[in-house]
Amino acid sequence: MKKLLVLSGDSYHVPFIKKAKEMGCYVITCDFFEHNPGHQFADEYHNVSYMDKEAVLALAKTLEIDGIICFAADEAATTVAYVAERMGLPSHPYQSIEIINRKDLFRAFLKKHHFQVPKAKSYTSIEKAQAEFHLFKMPVMIKPVDSSGSRGISKIDSVEFLPQKIEYALQHSKVKRFLIEEYIEKQGYQVGGDGFSVDGELVFRYFSNNHLSNTPLNPFVPLGGSWPSILPAHLQNKIHDEIQRLLNLLQMRTGAYNFDIRIDQEENVYFIEMGARNGGNLIPRITNYATGFDLIEYSIKAAIGEDCRDVSMAQSQGYWSCYTINSQKSGIFKGLEMNEEFMKRNVVEYELFVKPGDKIQAFTGSDKKLGSMVLTYSSIDEMLEKMDNMENWIKVIVEESLVNN
Known part of the structure; x- marks a missing residue:
């Protein structure tokens, strides 16, 4: 039985932990939040911060792990690469992960290698x-x-x-x-989504239309993504080629990626960010619904050194989105109101991370999310219209007067 160390037991890691258990792994979680929900599904939990690379390395050596993984956290991805490299475990090069996780280093690297960069x-x-x-x-x-x-x-x-x-x-x-x-003036939606490489070759990618907040709080925080991408095929292929060139230069290996990319009015491709890990906000789950490709399963396979050479591109079926439930003001959470027809037609699944009576904060960053939703639609037009006007279908009820009481 292979031992897999999962960095964090938060709600987003629960599907990873459950899948790893299904695959026969002995699962160990570590973070410094002992009440995170994922720990109850693991075989073992250690109260060690995944931000402390040396402490995680010491733990990993003591446990004699066979693989290490994280989900949707760049800081944890750095620790994954650090520990894996020092223990000879499967991962990407630590120096490459340091580059892509630091915006200043990433911009300098892109400029040096003649990518489009502001x-x-x-x-x-x-x-x-x-x-x-x-x-x-x-x-x-x-x-x-x-x-x-x-x-x-x-x-x-x-x-x-x-x-x-x-x-x-x-x-x-x-x-x-x-x-x-x-600032890069974008053409259409910002491009998001996840991908997967095998021995450095980008064998799977599923681009999304990123829907950003349209409020003054933080107009650059994503409210969610929708699939399939409405970009024409030639632009999707151009993005694919630029990602592949970047993976080659960084000497990346086998694993998942999350992308944030802008296309300007001249169809130039700009990397905003690229994480060497799965995207958050239920992206792997939607990818599985839409294409049948299980990013979570193959990310675990990559982490424990199993063969991933059967991965290939898959056709998208249907129209999907993820949406981050959020509040535009701080206060006391009273509940969530959803249009009844929307609930019947569009909601596949959703999870709230708060309960009535909890103090909540205005949505200035993804750490302030209140929950996540998986949605489905009958057409691209319905998908884009609802994602761009979600306030017409979902309302977070907040009592502001009690926030300081």
Whole structure:
């Protein structure tokens, strides 16, 4: 029986843990949240932070694991690669994971290898950033170099907002470094979705239409994705080729990826982010519904060194989306109201992470999500219309007056 160490037992990891058990693995979870729901499904739990690479390595050596894996967390993906490389376990190169998980290193790598990349520079000093701000074409993005889930990100078009937005970015940066990057005007929807490589070859990918928040709180945090992509075939193939070129340069191996990509008005491909792990928000589940390909199963196979050479592209069937249940204001959660016809026609499954009476926060990043939904539709038009106007179908009831009581 192979021992698999899973970094985190949060709700998104429950399907991973259950699947690994079905596949005959002895599953060990570790994080510092002992009440996370996934731990009850594991064979063993250890209270060790997955952010502490050395502590996880020591634990992994003691346990004599056969594989290590994470889901939807870039910080954990770094630890996975670090531990795997030092123990000779299956994974991607640690140096490559460090590059793609740091926005400043990733932008520099892309520029060096002649990918399309916006003008960008990282800083630790507000004063230096102010002095060089005139060198950038407005508008610009201010980003922490090492955050995920759209936390700490802002778009500005004037130097007067720079100090405030830098402070906001630094609040979400562990290394206390931020990036100024020229904004990319996108054509259509931002491109998301997941993929899978075998021995470095991108053998499966399923691109989505990313639906971003249209409110002032954080207009860059994804509300969800919809499938299939409405991009024409030639653009999907162009993106595929650019991903493959990137995988070759990074010497990636076998495993899953999550993409965030923009296409500009001239059909140039820009990598916003690429994570060497599955996407969150139920993306693997939707991929399985739509294509029959089980990303979770094959991610586990890759982690424990099993043969994945039977993976291939699969045709999409039907129209699907994931949606992040969220609130645009902080307060006390009172409940969720859903249109009855929408519930019957479109909702496949959903999960709430909160209960009535819980304090909730406004949706400024993916860490503030209240739940997730898998939805299905009868047509692309219905899918896009509902995803872009979800407030007409789902309402989060919040009592603001009690938030400070």
